[in-house]
Amino acid sequence: MSSVNTLKRIIGKLGPLLALVLLIIILTIATDGKFISASNIINIFRQTPIIALMGVGMLCVILLGGIDLSAGSMLAISICVSGCVLKNLGISSMFVLLPVCILTGIAAGTVNGLLLTKLHLPHPFIATLGTKNIYRGLALLITGAAAISGFSAGVTWIGTARVGSPQFNIPVSFIMTILLYAITHIFLTRTGLGRKIYSFGGNKEAARLAGINTDRVQIFCYAASGFFCAMAGIVYVGRLNSAVPLASLEGDLDAIAACIIGGASFLGGKGNVWGTLIGAIMIAVIRNGCDLMGVSSDLQQIVIGAVIVLAVFVDVLRSKAEAKAKRLAIGKTQDA
Amino acid sequence: MIACTPEMNVLGVHAHPRNPGKAVQKLGDVIMELRNVTKYFPGVVALKNMSFQVRSGEVHGLIGENGAGKSTLIKVFTGVNQPEKGEIIIDGRPMVLSNPNMAKKVGIGCIYQELNIVPDMSITDNLFINQYEKKGILLDYKSMRKKAADIMKQLGQDHDVDMLCGKLGIGVQQMVEIGKSILSEARLIIMDEPTSSLSAKEVDQLMETIKILKKKGIAIVFISHKLQEIFDICDRVTVIRDGEHISCTQVSEMTNDRLIRDMVGRALKDLFPKEETVRGEEAIRVENLKSAGVIKDVSFAAYTGEVLGFAGLVGAGRTEVMRAIFGADPFDSGSIFIRGEKMKAGRPRDAIKRKIAFMTEDRKGEGLVLDASIKNNLFLATIDKDCKYGFIQQKKYERLGAENIKTYDIKTPSLQTPVGSLSGGNQQKVVIAKWVNTDADIYIFDEPTRGIDVGAKIEIYQVINKLCREGKCVIMISSELPEILGMSDRVIVMREGRIMGETERGDRNFNSESIMKAAWGGKLS
Structure with missing residues (x-):
């Protein structure tokens, strides 16, 4: 009985991972093994970081029970501001441009948090819908709606460099992503602030009455989202060697999808970084697999949409089963 | 203890449960x-x-x-x-x-305290909210309007039935609710x-309407x-x-x-294990606390080593006073002194810094993070204290958590169990433990034993006793008079945002009748 339960629990926890493995097996068969080739796996490693980085930032916000629709725009404004520093001030040092990019992202995220907590806008959907447009507009405005290119090798290094042999190498951006995930995981699970994020997402009022500075927690999370968007932006600049004001138009939706596929709850308080990473890889895998099979991009969208719905449906089933188990457990303690 | 003897119900034969409106019945x-x-x-x-x-x-x-x-x-x-x-x-x-x-x-119809009125819809729409009349596929507004006007008239109300309900007073909205019941032939x-x-005035109107209904x-x-x-x-x-x-x-x-x-x-029996305590110094003093509409000039003091009970009906303003003290809600004017020192109006975390603990009446909505583990709930209010360089000290958590479970006899399989899967009494013990972990001096308990079984109640009373022995100040709001009388050293009775009076254990008025009278608007005498 209990071993069955443990098994169920493990399957429940590893659900997204199992789905990913299943997907990989299917794609491998469908592409006659092309999918699992070394060069293609490297491709997937290359395609994952941008979604994954934006996803983990989004996770911080979703854990609060919030949402950040401005993620794609924050990516754009971060890279465009450093692009402008390059173009207008002629500074090309990575020690200036990278910090400028990151600080811009953090600032943009902080503004989201301030709008929410200090202006008491009713829902982050509204605040970030507003800034989504504002940041995008600003990015277009300061760049004159044109891409800025000519970044130095130092700046593009993160997005382009690889480690390993010519046959099999891993993109630096992917390694950086994993590192940032590990740090975020430790942050969320081991630090007081991380604990406060989960508590706030689980019950805002209980958190406030327990003396938690809820405003600060929220502002931090939105700023974190901005930070991760800027990091994704750095990878983006490396890839294209240019700062494009229309970059990542749908990045926020991909990021949200990664979190949801990874099992984060929209109500807040539930979710973890590894689920989000798997969600991000899953999106990359689907895109990649579809490309390999020559599936058109419109069909790709349909597949990704279906996966999101399916993932959430499985989650609903799971939480229903959990709720039932909870009721049974209460019954037991009362009988005791 | 004897129910009034019902006349034999011989008429049941005539009744048609499927056709209630037309059942043959005599009045009475x-x-x-x-x-x-x-x-x-x-x-x-x-x-x-x-x-x-x-x-x-x-x-x-x-x-x-x-x-x-x-x-x-x-x-x-x-x-x-x-x-x-x-x-x-x-x-x-x-x-x-x-x-x-x-x-x-x-x-059977029911008018709940919280009215089910859609403010942005008209009287007619509200009356017919789930039983539209149709003509073909379209709504038959002509007939519905006529019927709505008729019903409102029967209830002694003269209103344009196209008026939006949100613009009507509560009294009239209530009439619309009653109208719904009439419409469904209640x-x-x-x-x-x-x-x-x-x-x-609205009460008078309602009484008139009740008489009309009675006649029907x-x-x-x-x-x-x-x-x-x-x-x-x-x-x-x-x-x-x-x-x-x-x-x-x-x-x-x-x-x-x-x-x-x-x-x-x-009978109070042994439900309340009250211990004799010694009153110490003043722990908290509230002077002329006011908050428009809910708190009307409240002043009182509470001392260490005593339990100060707050009696009154639900909605008497007791919770509001405590929330104001704790900084959970703002207030308009008045002063709060903690250990003689004036406290600025603040937020909950300022109150916690001043060693105040506040256990809210709604443990699920405001006291616990239900999906989080017992461990994380036990230390919800002390995250900053328990951290070293920003990191949570897991070992400390495990140790203190295990101690908490033992001290408060929380029945749970493990510290990792989500608190939402515990029974009400055990959940409440987690909330209490959470606050005692803050090492507070002043404990405000709002309905500490609501909805929990007798055994858990007594355990919670024991915790209150222990706090008093340790020289803490306990303020307890309770709507259960036996609990107020059983556990308090002193009782303040509130009604409609005001303090009606105060009585001490041993006083002539320290009994349920007197307190009940005061809670219902009489004098505490």
Whole structure:
């Protein structure tokens, strides 16, 4: 009985991972093994970081029970501001441009948090819908709606460099992503602030009455989202060697999808970084697999949409089963 | 303790449960009855062998303390809750009311305290909210308007039925609710504290309407906390206490004092393990606290080593005072002194810094993160204290958590268990432990034992005793008088945002009758 339960629990926890493995097996068969080739796996490693980085930032916000629709725009404004520093001030040092990019992202995220907590806008959907447009507009405005290119090798290094042999190498951006995930995981699970994020997402009022500075927690999370968007932006600049004001138009939706596929709850308080990473890889895998099979991009969208719905449906089933188990457990303690 | 003897219901044969509106009945027949109904909720027996009957054309008062089981009784009648034991008898036949629609079909309507009115819809739309009249596929507004006007007129209301309900006063909105019941041909209308949010004029209007309904042969169950209203409008009154039927009497034979005695009269027995304590220094003093609409000039002081009870009806402003002190809600004016030092109006975290702990009445909504583990809930209020360089000290958590579980006898498989899967009593113990972990000096407990079983209650009283022994100051809001009397050293009675009086253990007024009187607007004497 209990071993069955443990098994169920493990399957429940590893659900997204199992789905990913299943997907990989299917794609491998469908592409006659092309999918699992070394060069293609490297491709997937290359395609994952941008979604994954934006996803983990989004996770911080979703854990609060919030949402950040401005993620794609924050990516754009971060890279465009450093692009402008390059173009207008002629500074090309990575020690200036990278910090400028990151600080811009953090600032943009902080503004989201301030709008929410200090202006008491009713829902982050509204605040970030507003800034989504504002940041995008600003990015277009300061760049004159044109891409800025000519970044130095130092700046593009993160997005382009690889480690390993010519046959099999891993993109630096992917390694950086994993590192940032590990740090975020430790942050969320081991630090007081991380604990406060989960508590706030689980019950805002209980958190406030327990003396938690809820405003600060929220502002931090939105700023974190901005930070991760800027990091994704750095990878983006490396890839294209240019700062494009229309970059990542749908990045926020991909990021949200990664979190949801990874099992984060929209109500807040539930979710973890590894689920989000798997969600991000899953999106990359689907895109990649579809490309390999020559599936058109419109069909790709349909597949990704279906996966999101399916993932959430499985989650609903799971939480229903959990709720039932909870009721049974209460019954037991009362009988005791 | 004897229920009034019902006349034999011989007319049940004539009744047509499927066609309630047309049942053949004489005025004064028993139309609906609960017989020996028992209803359990997790950890509590809400109704115990409860019997209750309603005759057509009568206004039947239902009265009892907060938590006596009135709401559950309503819910059984309206098909929201199904009893575990006992029968619901309608027109002489046992029926199962498995959902609210069924109750509506047999002619039971209910006006809840919280009105179900859509403010942005007209009177007509609200009246016909779930039973439109159609002509072909379109709504037949002509007929609906006419009927709406007719119903409102019957209720003594003269309003344009196209008016948006949001623009009407609460009293008129309530009439619309009553109109809905009439429209669904209700023969029994339950009114749950219908006057609690009405002005004096609106109350008069409601009383007139009740008389009109009565003349139509509709039975009314009238629940109120205002005794005078019971005497004014009701024919019979049933007293319920601890989910049990206590008495059912003709109002003409009832006295004020007996009603109160019936409501509260229970032996304290050994339910309350109160210990003698020594009053120490002043811990907190509140002066002229005001907050528009809810707190009207409240001043009091509480001392270390004592339990200060706050008695009163639900909505008397006790919770609001405590929330203001704790910084959970803002207040307009007044001063709060902690250990003689004036505290600026602040936020909860400022209050916690000043060693105040506040256990809210709504443990699920405000006290716990239900999906989080017991461990994380135990240390919710002390995250900053428990961190070293920003990192949580897991080992400290494990150790203190295990101690907490032992100290408070929290029944759980492990520290990792989500707190939402515990029973109410154990959840409450987690909340208490959370606050004691903050090492506070002043503890405010708002309804600390609501909805939990007797065993857990006593354990919580033991914690209160222990805090007093350690020289802490305990303020306890409770709507259960026996608890107030059983555990407090001093009692403050509040009503409508004001302090009505204060009495001390050993005083002549330290009894339920006096406190109840004050809570209902009398003098504490």
